[in-house]
Amino acid sequence: MTPFTTLTAPAIPLRLANVDTDQLLPGRFLRKPRSDGYDNYLFHDIRRGRDGTLRADFPLNDPCYADAPILVADRNFGGGSSREGAVYALVDRGIRAVIAPSFGDIFYSNATKNGLLPIRLPIDIVERIWAIAEADPSAPLTIDLAAQTVRLANAEPVRFEIDAFQRACLLEGRDDIDLTLAHADAISSFETSDRASRRWRAPSA
Amino acid sequence: MDQSRRSGVETPLRCGYCPTMITPTTLFEKIWRQHRIVERDDGQTLLWIDRHLCHEGSFHAFDKLARSGRPVRRPDLTFAFADHYVPTRDRSAGARDPEIATMIRLLGENTARHGVRLFGLGDPDQGIVHVVAPELGLTQPGLTLVCGDSHTSTHGAFGALAFGIGASEVSHVLATQSLWQKRPRTLRVTVDGRLGPHVSAKDLILAVIARIGADGAAGHVVEYAGEAIRALPMEARMTVCNMTIEAGGRAGLIAPDDTTFDWLHGRRYAPKGADWDAAVADWRGLVSDTGASFDREVRLDGASIAPTVTWGTSPENAVPVTDRVPDPEAEGDPGRRATLAAAVDYMGLIPGMPITDITVDRVFIGSCTNARIEDLRIAAGVLKGRRATVPTMVVPGSSAVKRQAETEGLDRVFIDAGAEWLESGCSMCAATNGDMVAPGQRCASTTNRNFRGRQGPGARTHLMSPAMAAAAAVTGRITDVRLLGETA
Ligand code: SF4
Numbered sequence: 301m302t303p304f305t306t307l308t309a310p311a312i313p314l315r316l317a318n319v320d321t322d323q324l325l326p327g328r329f330l331r332k333p334r335s336d337g338y339d340n341y342l343f344h345d346i347r348r349g350r351d352g353t354l355r356a357d358f359p360l361n362d363p364c365y366a367d368a369p370i371l372v373a374d375r376n377f378g379g380g381s382s383r384e385g386a387v388y389a390l391v392d393r394g395i396r397a398v399i400a401p402s403f404g405d406i407f408y409s410n411a412t413k414n415g416l417l418p419i420r421l422p423i424d425i426v427e428r429i430w431a432i433a434e435a436d437p438s439a440p441l442t443i444d445l446a447a448q449t450v451r452l453a454n455a456e457p458v459r460f461e462i463d464a465f466q467r468a469c470l471l472e473g474r475d476d477i478d479l480t481l482a483h484a485d486a487i488s489s490f491e492t493s494d495r496a497s498r499r500w501r502a503p504s505a
Numbered sequence: 506m507d508q509s510r511r512s513g514v515e516t517p518l519r520c521g522y523c524p525t526m527i528t529p530t531t532l533f534e535k536i537w538r539q540h541r542i543v544e545r546d547d548g549q550t551l552l553w554i555d556r557h558l559c560h561e562g563s564f565h566a567f568d569k570l571a572r573s574g575r576p577v578r579r580p581d582l583t584f585a586f587a588d589h590y591v592p593t594r595d596r597s598a599g600a601r602d603p604e605i606a607t608m609i610r611l612l613g614e615n616t617a618r619h620g621v622r623l624f625g626l627g628d629p630d631q632g633i634v635h636v637v638a639p640e641l642g643l644t645q646p647g648l649t650l651v652c653g654d655s656h657t658s659t660h661g662a663f664g665a666l667a668f669g670i671g672a673s674e675v676s677h678v679l680a681t682q683s684l685w686q687k688r689p690r691t692l693r694v695t696v697d698g699r700l701g702p703h704v705s706a707k708d709l710i711l712a713v714i715a716r717i718g719a720d721g722a723a724g725h726v727v728e729y730a731g732e733a734i735r736a737l738p739m740e741a742r743m744t745v746c747n748m749t750i751e752a753g754g755r756a757g758l759i760a761p762d763d764t765t766f767d768w769l770h771g772r773r774y775a776p777k778g779a780d781w782d783a784a785v786a787d788w789r790g791l792v793s794d795t796g797a798s799f800d801r802e803v804r805l806d807g808a809s810i811a812p813t814v815t816w817g818t819s820p821e822n823a824v825p826v827t828d829r830v831p832d833p834e835a836e837g838d839p840g841r842r843a844t845l846a847a848a849v850d851y852m853g854l855i856p857g858m859p860i861t862d863i864t865v866d867r868v869f870i871g872s873c874t875n876a877r878i879e880d881l882r883i884a885a886g887v888l889k890g891r892r893a894t895v896p897t898m899v900v901p902g903s904s905a906v907k908r909q910a911e912t913e914g915l916d917r918v919f920i921d922a923g924a925e926w927l928e929s930g931c932s933m934c935a936a937t938n939g940d941m942v943a944p945g946q947r948c949a950s951t952t953n954r955n956f957r958g959r960q961g962p963g964a965r966t967h968l969m970s971p972a973m974a975a976a977a978a979v980t981g982r983i984t985d986v987r988l989l990g991e992t993a
Pocket of ligand 1: 588589633634635654656872873874930931934935953
């Protein structure tokens with residue numbers, strides 16, 4: 301996966317709470333192979349009006365934000381299903397970071413495994429970013445993952461929290477299976493001792 | 506930096522003040538400690554996974570595994586189910602849509618390649634993964650169980666630590682039979698008293714979600730306790746744990762008890778003979794000790810819960826059936842006002858209208874939330890001798906549930922009421938198999954998500970219990986099932 305270190309770029313304001321994974325990627329596109337690219341399915345249904353045409357009032361349809369790689373939304377972003385396709389759709393559209401007051405747990409974890417940085421920030425800061433991005437769609441935000449900060453325009457940097465392990469994986473763009481296999485002996489000895497002490501756990505048909 | 510502690514053997518937690526006293530421990534903590542392979546200083550823990558369940562959607566993870574050239578470490582602990590894409594009508598020709606047929610075929614190929622047991626389209630035990638795994642006795646107290654599906658929380662009803670994971674994590678579990686997790690926080694939801702007549706587990710969990718919000722349990726494992734929970738049969742406990750994810754919870758848990766053991770005894774993959782006795786002796790210890798502390802506590806009075814339905818586009822938009830659609834103008838916060846207004850608009854409702862004035866175009870009784878035998882008995886109880894006035898589909902949660910229902914004659918009740926009696930699968934819950942609610946149509950549904958477009962583009966979903974969905978089928982509008990006797 302692509303490492304995430306720093307990013308200075310404009311943001312897309314999305315004033316919506318509970319943007320669930322069915323809105324990010326409707327279920328009927330889950331059967332598409334990843335090699336096709338998922339960007340066309342991102343927000344497929346909510347980007348369109350009832351007649352199927354793209355809605356002018358949806359920020360991701362606004363040409364001003366066409367190249368902005370940061371999405372800023374309200375609470376509970378990515379709640380719902382475990383579909384990693386919701387993350388693929390964002391990544392394939394070129395989104396590198398999502399800022400919101402809270403995230404669905406599974407979405408958050410899926411994001412970190414695909415080079416997409418989820419950033420939890422309090423709602424008052426999210427509101428400031430919305431206001432800036434709406435006033436000037438080219439206004440850049442600077443995200444520094446190593447320092448765990450987001451800086452808006454000329455303001456002081458704001459710190460965000462992220463788990464140290466997830467941060468390291470993102471910074472290095474590393475696959476955690478390799479890391480786990482370094483613990484192969486510990487896994488094997490656990491397997492052996494657990495089998496001996498709790499025999500009933502093996503499925504017995 | 507890592508590997509500060511290893512554990513295969515548990516050491517009891519001792520109290521810091523009085524070393525002879527054992528610190529009271531939560532059920533979650535007990536299961537977590539039993540599965541800890543490596544714990545790192547940064548708080549990440551490598552957990553052993555006892556059961557891994559797959560479905561058609563696991564193809565991304567199998568692809569990833571294939572690209573890395575790794576084998577499945579424990580195919581004997583991995584079980585696969587065809588559910589999300591299976592046709593619910595005429596199965597003789599398989600799925601008609603070529604893309605959907607490919608999903609079912611890929612699951613067959615991937616499981617065959619790795620020697621994983623598949624409960625496929627033609628299998629007598631086919632059905633929704635979260636219905637079939639418990640039925641077969643694969644779900645047991647004290648296990649860690651994962652699946653690439655958020656409603657894996659269902660299995661917590663047995664006192665198993667069960668949670669949904671994404672495709673990257675699925676491939677990690679396939680390759681290593683383990684998973685890195687950060688210790689979640691704990692929330693105990695205690696429901697005192699008894700539920701009223703016609704009030705079910707679905708109403709209970711919708712009331713909980715309305716209280717704490719769709720992200721109210723984010724980062725938490727939720728243990729359900731109290732008299733109302735203890736009184737629930739296993740099917741109802743599964744409904745409660747199933748929808749824990751709709752409150753944002755990582756997992757739901759209910760301490761196993763005799764209800765659990767009686768339900769599990771004799772099932773195909775459950776322990777047998779002396780192993781069964783040893784297992785039950787161990788399982789009886791899987792309770793939160795008196796005095797164990799939780800990061801948060803929430804209490805509800807079971808007797809005050811009414812039949813509950815959702816009006817909006819998030820499960821937190823749940824209200825008693827006796828209530829009204831909220832008026833966004835009455836909301837002071839501008840952000841919340843806009844969110845409410847957008848939901849009212851999408852749902853095509855009038856602010857302030859009574860919930861029971863909402864007419865429905867169709868009814869769906871199905872899904873891993875509410876399509877077990879108990880649910881079908883309740884729905885049939887309401888429909889018996891009555892007619893559905895709107896198109897109604899009944900989709901059993903598993904092929905075994907379907908057979909059982911037919912043995913009991915429930916299929917006749919549904920068919921005589923004019924409902925469709927179909928083959929088991931996810932069907933209209935997420936519309937992945939092509940069973941969809943038409944744009945703008947309104948569906949009374951026993952499923953778990955009322956998200957925009959969940960049941961098809963432009964579909965409007967009202968979540969409710971099987972009894973309430975059956976009542977809506979009879980009257981064609983949202984109806985308080987407690988009053989149906991008088992109005993019918
Ligand atoms: S029934 Fe619905 S919620 Fe359950 S596994 Fe199938 S699609 Fe998911």
